[in-house]
Amino acid sequence: MQRKEIEEELVAEAKRLKARLVRFTQEPDPPQEIVPQVNGQVEGDLLDAASREAAVYQEEVLQRFLRTKGIALEEARQRLQAGSYGICQGCGEPIPEKRLKAVPYAAFCFPCQEQREK
Ligand SMILES: [Zn+2]
Numbered sequence: 001m002q003r004k005e006i007e008e009e010l011v012a013e014a015k016r017l018k019a020r021l022v023r024f025t026q027e028p029d030p031p032q033e034i035v036p037q038v039n040g041q042v043e044g045d046l047l048d049a050a051s052r053e054a055a056v057y058q059e060e061v062l063q064r065f066l067r068t069k070g071i072a073l074e075e076a077r078q079r080l081q082a083g084s085y086g087i088c089q090g091c092g093e094p095i096p097e098k099r100l101k102a103v104p105y106a107a108f109c110f111p112c113q114e115q116r117e118k
Contacts, residue, residue: 006100011077013105014070021063
């Protein structure tokens, strides 16, 4: 891949991320309504609260993921400009093109990434 192509891909991905984050803050999914039927109001409220909590938690996880990814994309752009793009930040070896195609913002080769996630 050409440097310009990579940069365009990184920018496009960052834009998609931003769009998703904006959607989050503007129109959060309404909590699912659970209508208490047989079990009465109290249990219904509890279920409702639980599902709201689950929704908020999911949103937080996703937001955190999107932010982390946004940072990774920005860092990849900086590496691109610094000329160190595609070089593993762990072992200094070139990151295989196959991996970069799948994850254009990858900062580590597979073995180093796995090492870090342990
Ligand atoms: Zn490595």
